[in-house]
Amino acid sequence: MLPANSLPAPVACDRVEAAQLLGLSLATLDRLVKANKLPHRKIGRRVLFHKATLERWLQGEPA
Template sequence: MKQYLKLELLIELPNDLEIELIKPSTTQFDNSINIQTDKKMTMSVAELAEELQISNTTIYTMVSQNEIPHIKVRGRILFHRATIEKWLMNNE
């Protein structure tokens, strides 16, 4: 999984110092995190448990206690991949 993060570095440099900035030719950066994936948009309990390397029971417990973002569709518990990735980054 590729992740891109925009970083800004402010440094005061001497006037006589020559600096060459190298920028990617086709990549656009913004203030959001870009997550590129070829995987499907939603995951089941089993798929998420496998990705996080935890048990299905742990996932069901987290769902029942509203500890993890999820949706229910016709009785199935589903997880939006991008939402889970953001949730994981915010809960580190």
């Protein structure tokens, strides 16, 4: 059980963190998103990525 003052680790990340996680430049990440080749969610103007899904994508598993 988590202590009352700690928060669980976030499961989603923004494009900067996703690029770092995948070892890609922001431009490459943006191209993959635009081509719909990278699993993502758009919430308003923000593009978010589920960390576990990115890790599976990186390993070549279906997202």
